[in-house]
Amino acid sequence: xxxxxxxxxxxxxxxxxxxxxxxxxxxxxxxxxxxxxxxxxxxxxxxxxxxxxxxxxxxxxxxxxxxxxxxxxxxxxxxxxxxxxxxxxxxxxxxxxxxxxxxxxxxxxxxxxxxxxxxxxxxxxxxxxxxxxxxxxxxxxxxxxxxxxxxxxxxxxxxxxxxxxxxxxxxxxxxxxxxxxxxxxxxxxxxxxxxxxxxxxxxxxxxxxxxxxxxxxxxxxxxxxxxxxxxxxxxxxxxxx
Amino acid sequence: xxxxxxxxxxxxxxxxxxxxxxxxxxxxxxxxxxxxxxxxxxxxxxxxxxxxxxxxxxxxxxxxxxxxxxxxxxxxxxxxxxxxxxxxxxxxx
Numbered sequence: 001x002x003x004x005x006x007x008x009x010x011x012x013x014x015x016x017x018x019x020x021x022x023x024x025x026x027x028x029x030x031x032x033x034x035x036x037x038x039x040x041x042x043x044x045x046x047x048x049x050x051x052x053x054x055x056x057x058x059x060x061x062x063x064x065x066x067x068x069x070x071x072x073x074x075x076x077x078x079x080x081x082x083x084x085x086x087x088x089x090x091x092x093x094x095x096x097x098x099x100x101x102x103x104x105x106x107x108x109x110x111x112x113x114x115x116x117x118x119x120x121x122x123x124x125x126x127x128x129x130x131x132x133x134x135x136x137x138x139x140x141x142x143x144x145x146x147x148x149x150x151x152x153x154x155x156x157x158x159x160x161x162x163x164x165x166x167x168x169x170x171x172x173x174x175x176x177x178x179x180x181x182x183x184x185x186x187x188x189x190x191x192x193x194x195x196x197x198x199x200x201x202x203x204x205x206x207x208x209x210x211x212x213x214x215x216x217x218x219x220x221x222x223x224x225x226x227x228x229x230x231x232x233x234x235x236x237x238x239x240x241x
Numbered sequence: 242x243x244x245x246x247x248x249x250x251x252x253x254x255x256x257x258x259x260x261x262x263x264x265x266x267x268x269x270x271x272x273x274x275x276x277x278x279x280x281x282x283x284x285x286x287x288x289x290x291x292x293x294x295x296x297x298x299x300x301x302x303x304x305x306x307x308x309x310x311x312x313x314x315x316x317x318x319x320x321x322x323x324x325x326x327x328x329x330x331x332x333x334x
Contacts, residue, residue: 059319066316095319102321104260109267149264151321189267 003235006033006043010053010064015086015212019049022215026229035067044235045082046073048089050210060103060145061091070096082126082234083204087143090206099199099206100151101177107189111144115220116209117184118195125180125198126234127205130226137223139209141187146208148190148197150177180205251298252329254309258318259290293317305329
């Protein structure tokens with residue numbers, strides 16, 4: 001089985017080709033989807049790649065999350081399909097309420113483009129199942145807004161409305177941020193050094209580091225392959241289930 | 242949206258979006274650290290936010306304010322980290 005992985009292109013995305021290349025290398029039938037697409041066809045998984053979707057106006061990811069394709073992305077997330085947001089894709093997932101929390105400007109107000117070492121904290125997700133707990137992954141970051149902030153602890157039913165298609169629904173509230181990957185040295189002030197977080201179910205993962213940029217030895221690291229192969233493996237397991 | 246006498250009101254909505262208290266405001270901190278260098282030594286609590294203005298038209302100021310607050314909840318502010326205030330003021334049509 002060759003899992004079908006959709007890589008969504010927003011106006012301003014700029015990592016989609018690298019992601020498709022790297023996913024194909026892991027045995028996926030990866031292809032592009034346009035942000036205006038109403039349907040993702042028969043995709044088994046979806047990746048929101050990095051870039052500057054819709055110019056990052058207002059806030060990073062704030063406008064992209066209203067793109068028509070996000071209705072399908074939300075449906076896939078809700079039915080447990082693997083969804084991965086990388087960098088700007090992570091920002092879009094937080095704005096859409098598919099993973100908890102928010103990403104704001106880096107501590108120190110620096111745009112960071114550097115290699116980072118990440119500790120795998122949680123292997124029970126669709127993006128880390130091929131990893132070992134405690135394993136160190138060397139994967140680069142490239143962002144200005146990667147300072148992860150968890151959702152405020154809420155006692156009651158206060159919830160932010162989340163748009164899904166034409167409907168407004170309550171945003172998932174009360175969710176604790178589940179850290180999947182943690183920086184060994186915190187570069188941006190992120191809460192608890194969070195580099196990647198998951199939703200409660202572990203099928204939706206957002207991460208600031210770019211696994212596709214660590215997918216060939218000549219790039220300096222192949223550790224990102226473990227993230228992308230986790231996604232591909234998750235599709236295969238879902239097909240068997 | 243028309244009131245009983247058929248009149249409609251046009252208003253300017255002014256929106257301030259700020260990081261919530263307790264969320265560290267790195268921009269505000271940098272501004273605060275810069276002010277003493279220019280001779281202003283007596284400043285603290287600097288916070289930097291966003292100001293938006295838009296024109297809206299509807300049946301009543303109350304209805305318009307509520308509508309703009311919904312815009313903030315769903316789009317103009319990220320209520321995970323930001324809070325907002327809205328004022329609406331009638332303008333000549």
